[in-house]
Amino acid sequence: MRPFNTRIHHALAARTEQGLYRQRSPLSRLDNGRVARQQPYVNFSSNDYLGLAQSPALITAWQEGLSRYGAGSGASPLVTGYHAPHLELEAQLADWLGFDRALLFNSGFSANQALLFTLLEKGDVLLQDKLNHASLMEAGMLSEATMRRFAHNNPTALARLLAQASRRMDSDSDAKPNTLVVTEGVFSMDGDVAPLAELHRVAMPQALLAVDDAHGCGVLGEQGRGSCAAAGIKPDILIVTFGKAFGLQGAAILCDHAIAEYLIQFARHYIYSTAMPPAQAYALSRACRLIQQEEWRREVLRDLGGLLKDTLDPAIPLVDTTTPIKPLVLGESQRALSYADALREQGFWVSAIRPPTVPQHTARLRITLTAAHQPDDVKQLAVAINEVFYRE
Ligand code: PMP
Numbered sequence: 001m002r003p004f005n006t007r008i009h010h011a012l013a014a015r016t017e018q019g020l021y022r023q024r025s026p027l028s029r030l031d032n033g034r035v036a037r038q039q040p041y042v043n044f045s046s047n048d049y050l051g052l053a054q055s056p057a058l059i060t061a062w063q064e065g066l067s068r069y070g071a072g073s074g075a076s077p078l079v080t081g082y083h084a085p086h087l088e089l090e091a092q093l094a095d096w097l098g099f100d101r102a103l104l105f106n107s108g109f110s111a112n113q114a115l116l117f118t119l120l121e122k123g124d125v126l127l128q129d130k131l132n133h134a135s136l137m138e139a140g141m142l143s144e145a146t147m148r149r150f151a152h153n154n155p156t157a158l159a160r161l162l163a164q165a166s167r168r169m170d171s172d173s174d175a176k177p178n179t180l181v182v183t184e185g186v187f188s189m190d191g192d193v194a195p196l197a198e199l200h201r202v203a204m205p206q207a208l209l210a211v212d213d214a215h216g217c218g219v220l221g222e223q224g225r226g227s228c229a230a231a232g233i234k235p236d237i238l239i240v241t242f243g244k245a246f247g248l249q250g251a252a253i254l255c256d257h258a259i260a261e262y263l264i265q266f267a268r269h270y271i272y273s274t275a276m277p278p279a280q281a282y283a284l285s286r287a288c289r290l291i292q293q294e295e296w297r298r299e300v301l302r303d304l305g306g307l308l309k310d311t312l313d314p315a316i317p318l319v320d321t322t323t324p325i326k327p328l329v330l331g332e333s334q335r336a337l338s339y340a341d342a343l344r345e346q347g348f349w350v351s352a353i354r355p356p357t358v359p360q361h362t363a364r365l366r367i368t369l370t371a372a373h374q375p376d377d378v379k380q381l382a383v384a385i386n387e388v389f390y391r392e
Pocket residue numbers: 106107108109110112133135184188212214215241242243250251
């Protein structure tokens with residue numbers, strides 16, 4: 001028997017038995033919020049909230065970037081991979097979002113891991129919202145800090161954990177532990193917004209507050225500055241990702257000079273990874289400007305959200321969020337899968353999200369709206385959901 005064979009075989013068999021086996025579908029992207037697999041589907045499962053991924057302006061920007069700067073960066077940022085478009089994008093992000101500095105990463109996953117692994121040391125305390133993204137949870141568990149999870153969106157629970165942490169610090173006079181609080185701005189699977197003003201007030205001045213605004217940046221706040229701007233706070237550290245509203249790929253950590261320099265010197269995910277292509281940084285600069293200038297994209301999203309709510313039967317337990325993420329929590333995985341299949345038969349691509357991505361018994365359809373959808377797309381989706389609901 002080859003090494004690892006038994007383990008792999010058992011794990012795959014268990015996934016199948018639990019009805020949790022995941023499959024990828026090769027899809028083609030089409031314009032107007034659609035994807036195709038043999039036939040076209042209206043795509044209600046993308047994070048391209050502002051519809052920028054297929055926008056001619058962004059495609060042209062990437063093409064311009066390619067012809068100016070070539071295909072790849074050729075090296076990690078501290079060697080020869082850091083070019084003028086990276087520098088310009090960092091300055092633009094820092095200015096727009098109101099921080100001293102921005103530091104680019106190839107993905108939100110690696111930005112989160114870099115941040116937690118680099119900042120935290122043995123004896124430190126990490127307090128995370130219990131529904132934070134896997135990249136944050138995993139880094140926290142693997143770090144040497146003591147990690148505690150506070151009840152979702154619950155500043156009182158956070159205050160309790162902070163009080164415990166400070167009692168521990170008082171009793172251990174030698175240690176100088178540091179405390180980091182991490183929350184998402186908009187929760188990816190629930191579409192709800194964190195109570196950022198309260199969390200900020202509770203965390204200050206005992207802890208640093210980091211907010212992962214992967215799903216809020218571009219969508220919420222004035223000029224799309226995100227959930228922190230909408231709540232009127234400035235966290236110590238902000239993580240934004242470019243695979244969602246920016247329509248591209250990559251991420252940035254926004255922070256003060258000292259933290260930025262610390263990450264450049266010590267963050268292994270930064271130092272030992274090839275810098276993103278300069279053409280991509282160039283295209284991201286264009287995305288950043290489009291996000292600020294094209295308020296209509298956020299207006300369309302708000303209108304579509306209202307239309308979905310108004311067209312759905314009131315008995316349907318769609319969570320009424322203020323973001324483009326509209327979860328329809330259905331309970332068991334099988335139920336979510338059969339809804340997804342029934343909707344696909346009617347031309348809608350809506351993925352079922354199952355444990356372990358979401359807690360047990362909360363399998364759901366994660367419906368996401370984009371500014372590329374037409375009002376009729378949303379109305380027809382709502383009518384189709386109504387039908388499936390009453391056919392059950
Ligand atoms: N943070 C959150 C809250 C996310 O939802 C995601 C991705 N879904 C990430 C980080 C990871 O970002 P990326 O896809 O750029 O790796």
